[in-house]
Amino acid sequence: xxxxxxxxxxxxxxxxxxxxxxxxxxxxxxxxxxxxxxxxxxxxxxxxxxxxxxxxxxxxxxxxxxxxxxxxxxxxxxxxxxxxxxxxxxxxxxxxxxxxxxxxxxxxxxxxxxxxx
Amino acid sequence: xxxxxxxxxxxxxxxxxxxxxxxxxxxxxxxxxxxxxxxxxxxxxxxxxxxxxxxxxxxxxxxxxxxxxxxxxxxxxxxxxxxxxxxxxxxxxxxxxxxxxxxxxxxxxxxxxxxxxxxxxxxxxxxxxxxxxxxxxxxxxxxxxxxxxxxxxxxxxxxxxxxxxxxxxxxxxxxxxxxxxxxxxxxxxxxxxxxxxxxxxxxxxxxxxxxxxxxxxxxxxxxxxxxxxxxxxxxxxxxxxxxxxxxxxxxxxxxxxxxxxxxxxxxxxxxxxxxxxxxxxxxxxxxxxxxxxxxxxxxxxxxxxxxxxxxxxxxxxxxxxxxxxxxxxxxxxxxxxxxxxxxxxxxxxxxxxxxxxxxxxxxxxxxxxxxxxxxxxxxxxxxxxxxxxxxxxxxxxxxxxxxxxxxxxxxxxxxxxxxxxxxxxxxxxxxxxxxxxxxxxxxxxxxxxxxxxxxxxxxxxxxxxxxxxxxxxxxxxxxxxxxxxxxxxxxxxxxxxxxxxxxxxxxxxxxxxxxxxxxxxxxxxxxxxxxxxxxxxxxxxxxxxxxxxxxxxxxxxxxxxxxxxxxxxxxxxxxxxxxxxxxxxxxxxxxxxxxxxxxxxxxxxxxxxxxxxxxxxxxxxxxxxxxxxxxxxxxxxxxxxxxxxxxxxxxxxxxxxxxxxxxxxxxxxxxxxxxxxxxxxxxxxxxxxxxxxxxxxxxxxxxxxxxxxxxxxxxxxx
Numbered sequence: 001x002x003x004x005x006x007x008x009x010x011x012x013x014x015x016x017x018x019x020x021x022x023x024x025x026x027x028x029x030x031x032x033x034x035x036x037x038x039x040x041x042x043x044x045x046x047x048x049x050x051x052x053x054x055x056x057x058x059x060x061x062x063x064x065x066x067x068x069x070x071x072x073x074x075x076x077x078x079x080x081x082x083x084x085x086x087x088x089x090x091x092x093x094x095x096x097x098x099x100x101x102x103x104x105x106x107x108x109x110x111x112x113x114x115x116x117x
Numbered sequence: 118x119x120x121x122x123x124x125x126x127x128x129x130x131x132x133x134x135x136x137x138x139x140x141x142x143x144x145x146x147x148x149x150x151x152x153x154x155x156x157x158x159x160x161x162x163x164x165x166x167x168x169x170x171x172x173x174x175x176x177x178x179x180x181x182x183x184x185x186x187x188x189x190x191x192x193x194x195x196x197x198x199x200x201x202x203x204x205x206x207x208x209x210x211x212x213x214x215x216x217x218x219x220x221x222x223x224x225x226x227x228x229x230x231x232x233x234x235x236x237x238x239x240x241x242x243x244x245x246x247x248x249x250x251x252x253x254x255x256x257x258x259x260x261x262x263x264x265x266x267x268x269x270x271x272x273x274x275x276x277x278x279x280x281x282x283x284x285x286x287x288x289x290x291x292x293x294x295x296x297x298x299x300x301x302x303x304x305x306x307x308x309x310x311x312x313x314x315x316x317x318x319x320x321x322x323x324x325x326x327x328x329x330x331x332x333x334x335x336x337x338x339x340x341x342x343x344x345x346x347x348x349x350x351x352x353x354x355x356x357x358x359x360x361x362x363x364x365x366x367x368x369x370x371x372x373x374x375x376x377x378x379x380x381x382x383x384x385x386x387x388x389x390x391x392x393x394x395x396x397x398x399x400x401x402x403x404x405x406x407x408x409x410x411x412x413x414x415x416x417x418x419x420x421x422x423x424x425x426x427x428x429x430x431x432x433x434x435x436x437x438x439x440x441x442x443x444x445x446x447x448x449x450x451x452x453x454x455x456x457x458x459x460x461x462x463x464x465x466x467x468x469x470x471x472x473x474x475x476x477x478x479x480x481x482x483x484x485x486x487x488x489x490x491x492x493x494x495x496x497x498x499x500x501x502x503x504x505x506x507x508x509x510x511x512x513x514x515x516x517x518x519x520x521x522x523x524x525x526x527x528x529x530x531x532x533x534x535x536x537x538x539x540x541x542x543x544x545x546x547x548x549x550x551x552x553x554x555x556x557x558x559x560x561x562x563x564x565x566x567x568x569x570x571x572x573x574x575x576x577x578x579x580x581x582x583x584x585x586x587x588x589x590x591x592x593x594x595x596x597x598x599x600x601x602x603x604x605x606x607x608x609x610x611x612x613x614x615x616x617x618x619x620x621x622x623x624x625x626x627x628x629x630x631x632x633x634x635x636x637x638x639x640x641x642x643x644x645x646x647x648x649x650x651x652x653x654x655x656x657x658x659x660x661x662x663x664x665x666x667x668x669x670x671x672x673x674x675x676x677x678x679x680x681x682x683x684x685x686x687x688x689x690x691x692x693x694x695x696x697x698x699x700x701x702x703x704x705x706x707x708x709x710x711x712x713x714x715x716x717x718x719x720x721x722x723x724x725x726x727x728x729x730x731x732x733x734x735x736x737x738x739x740x741x742x743x744x745x746x747x748x749x750x751x752x753x754x755x756x757x758x759x760x761x762x763x764x765x766x767x768x769x770x771x772x773x774x775x776x777x778x779x780x781x782x783x784x785x786x787x788x789x790x791x792x793x794x795x796x797x798x799x800x801x802x803x804x805x806x807x808x809x810x811x812x813x814x815x816x817x818x819x820x821x822x823x824x825x826x827x828x829x830x831x832x833x834x835x
Binding site: 010014017018021022058059062063066069073074076077078080081085088089092101103104107108111114115 | 357411
């Protein structure tokens with residue numbers, strides 16, 4: 001009894017501390033996190049749809065899922081580079097990080113459009 | 118007056134040290150670039166500008182098709198002239214990188230109004246890319262260690278025989294371009310990890326795309342880089358830069374690679390590519406945990422969160438992998454790559470892979486022949502790398518060790534190990550020479566400091582002791598430097614000798630020394646193929662062993678039954694069965710395949726040892742692997758393979774024997790030996806009175822190396 005209540009308390013404490021720590025992050029990083037969540041959610045919807053109707057044509061499914069996963073991953077990379085707390089990237093101007101992000105996304109979507117079939 | 122004029126002359130050359138250094142570096146790189154190109158031109162100077170060996174002829178034929186018909190027709194080409202009657206989907210079963218590269222260079226030269234023939238471009242593509250590889254090696258060495266190591270790496274790889282063997286002028290094969298792509302991809306990836314920039318990650322993805330389009334050995338990259346990431350994660354050297362570099366390269370590289378039809382969906386379905394995907398997911402979990410740990414201040418809560426997440430992730434990953442492998446969705450490792458992990462696999466299960474001479478394990482002499490002094494500079498370089506560990510040196514150490522293991526398993530893979538060995542040896546040479554020259558120059562500095570310091574007795578005595586030990590140190594350093602330069606000069610001499618003697622032969626034109634020391638050229642292969650081209654109907658079908666298929670279609674322009682692609686084992690086994698059967702059974706198989714001409718290669722008159730009789734046992738084994746009616750012991754006597762009087766009766770009457778030795782019984786090949794003396798086997802043949810019933814001799818080349826027989830139509834029925 002005591003153990004389950006203590007684990008429940010632990011889970012609640014974990015949840016609260018995570019929430020409070022996350023609330024402290026700057027707004028621009030939260031926007032990027034929202035974008036990552038949206039992309040991951042879209043990928044999940046596509047996987048569920050594929051599981052229900054079958055995977056033909058496979059290249060279309062792959063290009064759809066990989067475009068979501070790819071843009072999510074690139075957004076996470078952008079977030080890493082823009083985050084002020086990362087010492088390694090402190091002399092990288094955020095405009096350069098964003099330009100790299102746009103360029104990589106451009107290449108990603110060009111390849112996706114070729115692969116959609 | 119004269120003083121001012123000489124100083125006026127020298128004034129434009131008065132350069133600062135940095136500019137002098139830049140001038141020296143650029144001039145060294147230019148010389149190395151030219152050297153790498155011209156050292157590969159031996160066969161062009163000795164014979165002529167032609168394509169060598171077997172596989173390059175297929176590449177040449179496809180490049181010719183590409184330049185004549187354009188990219189769309191090339192990408193959708195169905196070739197009905199090979200593998201009759203099956204045909205071959207060329208567009209979907211080749212790696213287009215090499216052909217597209219050569220076609221682009223050809224178009225560029227034509228745009229600049231240089232009217233070169235596509236064959237010249239094909240012949241010189243490999244040396245051109247070898248020169249580019251030296252430049253990439255310089256930048257890579259600069260990234261790992263410093264610019265001195267880069268220069269030494271460039272010069273070592275320019276002449277290293279391990280690389281020259283597959284990139285001489287005329288060797289128009291995938292490896293010539295692929296090694297450039299391999300080193301370029303690795304350089305861009307290491308640069309991306311060092312800088313943590315998305316742009317360099319994108320560049321490495323493009324480099325990987327070029328590698329995938331050029332060679333099947335790209336599997337090495339897609340397994341080495343995840344292994345490297347794993348090692349960095351385990352040793353605690355992970356950083357945000359690693360995350361950015363690997364993720365950008367993996368996602369974009371995988372997507373780009375799937376555009377090549379031959380590769381298709383292998384990146385998500387094949388067992389060989391699963392390591393990259395596993396490391397990708399591992400990284401997401403790892404960095405997510407790292408982020409949560411950074412946000413939480415309480416470590417106890419984090420431990421709980423960590424344990425929950427890790428168990429969930431490991432369980433999910435294990436279940437996914439298990440389901441994938443068990444259901445067969447994730448295909449297991451293919452035979453070609455599985456035989457690298459288990460070298461005995463191919464001999465028991467896939468005779469075609471085992472029969473290729475390049476796939477045999479490497480002997481020590483091959484290592485010494487191909488690497489020379491680099492062989493003992495490699496461990497020295499490893500020592501220096503371990504002394505100064507960084508992300509880049511860990512990468513080169515892993516590349517060196519894994520590629521050396523694979524080079525030990527298969528001779529052909531010495532080529533993949535060569536750039537790593539050259540880079541690591543360059544580090545050893547550069548660090549040693551640097552230390553020695555510092556010793557040489559330090560004596561003057563210490564003496565100066567000693568003289569300007571105070572005059573206390575202790576300092577004076579120490580200065581005296583230093584001065585006493587200095588001369589020995591300086592002499593020792595001079596001696597070691599001379600030794601190092603002597604070794605390097607021996608290396609250069611050895612490499613040039615090896616290139617000239619061993620790796621510059623076209624294989625399609627044979628040369629030998631005559632009785633008076635003059636050079637005798639045997640051009641029989643091309644003689645036979647041009648006879649085929651000019652004297653047979655255009656839709657004639659030629660049956661031969663698969664080695665010669667590409668050359669027959671490229672030069673003879675006739676349809677073949679099997680060729681070097683070896684994609685259909687049963688078809689090759691059918692041809693093997695026909696060659697090993699008696700003439701009547703073979704005639705039935707020949708008629709069922711619509712064959713008009715049969716081509717065999719025979720070395721008994723010239724002593725040429727790579728002929729069909731020496732390859733015959735492989736035909737028996739491959740044929741017997743599919744048709745149990747062919748049994749290898751039938752052709753051997755007491756386990757021994759003989760062609761003289763004591764040979765097995767099935768051997769003396771099979772089709773291959775008859776076609777090789779037809780009319781050979783009357784031939785005098787060597788003074789003092791009986792007629793019918795086979796110079797390649799060194800025996801007198803057993804069956805001299807050969808009569809052919811269903812085939813007739815159409816053409817035999819001037820030195821009897823290639824023999825072509827016409828298939829007679831069936832007899833008229835009454």
